[in-house]
Structures are given as structure tokens and as C-alpha cells.
Amino acid sequence: MKLNRRVFLGTASAAAAALSAPAVMGQARPRVVVIGGGSGGGTAARYLATDSDGALDVTLIEPSRMYYTCYFSNLYMGGFWDFDKLGHDYGNMALRGVNIIHDWAMAVDRDAQTVTLGSGGKVSYDRLVVSPGIDFVDGAVPGWDVSKQSLMPHAYKSGTQAQLLKAQVENMREGGTYCMVAPPNPYRCPPGPYERISMVAHVLSERNPTAKILIVDPKENFSKQGLFEEGWQTHYPGMVERIGPDFGGDRVEVRPDEMEVIIDGMVEKVDVCNVIPAQKAGKIAELAGLTNDAGWAPVKPEDMRSLMDDNVFVLGDASQQGAMPKSGFSANSQAKVVSNVIRGELTGSRVFPARYSNTCWSLIATNDGVKVGASYEPGAEQIESVSSFISQTGEDAELRRQTFEESIGWYNGIVADIFG
Amino acid sequence: MPKHSLLALLMAGAVFAPAAAIAQAVPIGNPVAGAELYQYECAACHQIGEDAEHRIGPHLNRIFDRRAGSHAEFRYSEALARQGRDGLHWDFVRLDAYIENPRSLVSGTNMAYPGLEDPVERADLIAFIRAFSDQPQNIPEAAPTAFAPEVRLPPEVLAIEGDPEYGAFLSAECTTCHQRSGAHAGIPGIVGWPEEDFVVAMHAYKKRLRPHEVMQNLAQRLDDEEIAALAAYFAKLGRD
Secondary structure (H helix, E strand, O other): OHHHHHHHHHHHHHHHHHHHOOHHHOOOOOEEEEEOOOHHHHHHHHHHHHHOOOOOEEEEEOOOOEEEOOOOHHHHHHOOOOHHHHEEEOHHHHHOOOEEEOOOEEEEEOOOOEEEEOOOOEEEOOEEEEOOOEEEOOOOOOOOOHHHOOOOOOOOOOOHHHHHHHHHHHOOOOOOEEEEEOOOOOOEOOOHHHHHHHHHHHHHHHHOOOOEEEEEOOOOOOOOHHHHHHHHHHHOOOOEEEEOHHHOOOOEEEEHHHOEEEEOOEEEEOOEEEEOOOEEEOHHHHHOOOOOOOOOEEEOOOOOEEOOOOOEEEOHHHEEOEOOOEOHHHHHHHHHHHHHHHHHHHHOOOOOOOOEEEEEEEEEEOOEEEEEEEEEEEOOOOEEEEEEEEOOOOOOHHHHHHHHHHHHHHHHHHHHHHHO | OHHHHHHHHHHOOOOOOOOOOOOOOEEOOOHHHHHHHHHHHOOOOOOOOOOOOOOOOOOOOOOOOOEOOOOOOOOOOHHHHHHHHOOOEOOHHHHHHHHHOHHHHOOOOOOOOOOOOOHHHHHHHHHHHHOOOOOOOOOOOOOOOEEOOOOOOOHHHHHOOOOHHHHHHHHHHOOOOOOOOOOOEOEOOOOOOOHHHHHHHHHHHHOOOOOOHHHHHHHHOOOHHHHHHHHHHHHHHHHO
């Protein structure tokens, strides 16, 4: 009994000593917690773990065991990409030293520097990276909410929704109408809705050539508009009609149970309806108190650090950083900047000036790929676009095929960069 | 192309570069000053912003990236319409040239405006107008919102602490042309510059990014330490 007591006391005092020891002792590695395992968070977690060579304790909190990329989910709908090839697991990331917790981040206590998990546990951090992607704005399209997403899929977070929408398009009645309610700015993947239109048109032109496509759009114009419209005219003549705000595209509601879309008071019966509502930062960013009135998390242009908290960084679609579009490429690019900065702060490694870039490829039809891209620099207030390029209308077929092949190369590259 | 006009502005003495971080995008201009200028220079004919309509001139919402003369419902001069058909699109360089002297870009334009001589004022005005066109976060191919920083220096070069005494010695080569008093006539003043701006400018000459043969040649034989020393010296001279 005495011996036990002595052992107990000895252990306790050793533990107390360890607790009071400074981090430089080595036992307590600085802790970085990453919320969200997509293109932003996944890249950040991987780079933090591998580049710090074990000097950082990196934890990734991501509820899904399998991540399905949003990018290339349109190609899957068009029959140009396999569903299985959209999915990526976290095995390699774990092997690279990231502690993966498959759970929801329910709350962030920024004073205590802890994240509460859905299972009730808490994870503490020295630096927090928040990369939750998007959520939809409640009531953005009257009549629609997530309880109606089986009748009118958004298919804007990939996975099962993409499968569902693809099946609905393929099984649409002959001569039926596919309707897309397009989102207002800003939203993830600016050319995404219009690439989807192209892919749906591709499927319908082969299976159901008398079908119609109707886009109800609150925006005056959209990315790569000239390229898409030229492509629709060439490949799918007469199939696509777009109603912009001048004809009520910004005054739309839906009745999912009746499969009706009401555009500026006029009722349209449709057969498939793809509702992509207005967007905001993923819920956890809001719960953590990182968002502004617009629903996005504002960050500093030089390092994506939250304006609300110096220990927190927000990446990708959820952030409000300025001129970069919300895209997987942007998030991946931002994550590398953040990883470099956090390692510098916690391990003393060298910090380099931010370099940001983005390219978005889109497929219009078989072997007809286009792209848009830009480079970005931090400005005083926000990230600025300093140069941009875009595919030209009237390009020859060979160049378009090359652009499409380049996009496949990019996809394989970015998923290897994150999950490989 | 925007780079050239930026360099022109820098040559003209208009340095907007904020001193804080060096690899920072350079703003087009000051949109707040531009808003005020717009009222004086443009608003009598051109509306801009929510619910803007064509008046004497077309409204200027989404002017960037727009083909000249492309509002179907506005009656343009034949000269402007023809330029549009020939491919004139509005970007920073073209707007800058047009505002400087409308007739030199489009002879025969109906725009009865004498032109705005000051490049800084033009840049401010264009910075203001830019905000009413497409934003790159929504339309990635939209016109740039700023200029790239002219030269990117590794942080360790920027971190070199200049030795002002050595700088005083080296400065003899500079003060043959640039007056120690800071007076500038024909040759720009270099006294009292923020050190980082000075370092960046000298490296831009060294890399021949800034045009001026004399400065390019002088900069060639200055190493990183010497440029830092000169920057320290001339900054100090401005404070004394």
C-alpha cells in the first residue's frame, strides 16, 4: 500500500513537471487543428504534417471517410468521368502523420482554443485552420430547403447529390425540361453551373434530343459566358434557354412537390429541377464567430488569417479574401500559404511572401475544353487580381482537346497533392 | 500592358506603393479620390452605380472588358462604333488613354471632354470606375483589380540592415544628379524615401524592369548590401 502510494506520488509530480515544462522541451509539440478535409483543409493538413517533419501535431477534423470532389462531378454527370474516381480517402494523409478524426466540429471556443467534436470530446489548438466550404442560405429560393433536395437536387457538394441528379437527367421523360435555378454571386466555382449545363446538354442530345434546358439566372452575366454560349450554339443548337434578371431570373420560387418553377409570377412545369441556392460560409465558421454580415469569413490578404482572431486561418470557399474565385484550385493555393505561415510561427521555419493562383477548366462537349485563370497578389485590403487569361472563342479543335487533356492532368495532380 | 502604364506613372512620380509589405499588389489608384473627381469630371454626362442610365453619354457600369460602342440602345459616334467593331475593348490602358485625350484614341468621338492631364488623377478615376465592373471573384477573367508588384525580393534581402555610413560614401555617385537637398527638377528627388521602396526600386533597375539606362547601369554593380546602405542613408537624410 505504501509502495503504491509512493509510486503514485512520484508519477504525479513527474506529470506536473511535464505540464509546466515549456514546449521547447519537445514533448508538447505545437498543435494545429484543421476543420474540413477538402481542397483547402486537406492540403493544409498534409503540408503542415509533411513539411514540419513531425514538429507539429496536426489534427484534421472531417466527418466524411470519403471525400468526393465537386470539381469533375459535372464531367461525371456528362459521362466523361467515373464516380469512383471522384472519391478519395484519408489513408495516405494518416500515413503522412496527420491525426484524422472523422467527426463533426460542433463548436470552437476561441478563448480556450478548443474545438468541440460531435461525439463530445474536445481538441485543443495553438493554431486553427477553418476550411468548411459552403452552406446554403436559408430561404434563398422560396419553396426550397434541404428537405426537398431529393425532388430538386442542388448537386453542388458532389457525392450522392451528383448521383441523384445524373439519374434524374438520364431518366427524364422524352422532350422534357431540365431547369437550373442558378445562384447569385458569390458562389463556389463560377463557371460550374454552366459547365453542368453543357454536360446535361451533352447527355440529353444523345439520349433525349427533343428535351429542353432552361436556366433561370439572377445574374446579368457569368464566367466564360462567350465560350459557353458559342459552345451551346455549336454542339446543342436550340436546346439551351437562359432567363436573366431582365426577364425575372432574379424573381424565382419553386414548388418541389408539383415540380413547378415560378419565374416572375409565371408558372413553368419542369421535369428535372436543379436548384443551386445562394451560398455562405460553412456553418462552423459562423458558429466560431468568424463570419461577417455577408455570411463569409473575412481574412487578411497576405496570409488568410481571420480578421476576428490571430490564431485562426480561414481557407477556400468560406473565406472572403477579395479577387480569388471560390474554387478547389484557389483553396489549394491558399492552403500552401497558410501552411508556410503557421510552420513559421510555431517552428521558426522560413516564411515566404504569399503566392496565389487559380485556373478553372470547363468541359463544354467531347474534347472541347476551355479555361480561365489569373494570378493574384495580396493588396493592402484584399487579395487583388493582377493578370488574367481566358480561352478564346473560335479556337481550333486541337487546342480545345489539348485544354481538356490538361484539365485531366490537373485533376490527377491536385488530388495527388492532397490525398496522394 | 498595365505594367507599362504603371511604370509610366512611377516615372511620373506617382508612387502609391504602400510601404508595409513589399510583395504587395499595387492599387490602380485611390478610388475615394476618384469618386470625388468623377463628380467634377464625368457625372454631368455619365451615370454610374445602381440604376444608372444612359444620359448624354452611356452609363459606365461594367465598362471594363466591354467592347467600345456596344450598348445597342445608345447612339454612339460612328468613329467610336467603328473602333468597337475593329476590336477596341476597354481596359486600364485604353481608358487611361481615352481619358487623357479622347480624340487621340478615337478621332471623331462625340465625347466633348478636353482630357485629364494628371496621370495620378486618371488612375484614381479609373480605380473608382473599376469597382462598378465585374469582379474577378465572380468572373475570374474580369480585368485585373491591381498591378503586380514590380519586383519580388526574398525577405532576407529586404531584411538587410543598411549601414548609413557606407551609404554616405556610396551616395556620392548618386548626388551628381540627385540633389542632397531633395530638390527635384528634371531629375527626381530620392531623399526621404521609405527604405523598402528604395530597395525595391533599385532592384527593379538592376533587373532592368524599370526603364532608364543610366539607372540600370548604375544599379548593376551595386550588391544587396550596398543598395540597403544607400536606402538607409537617403532615408536618414530625409529625417535629419
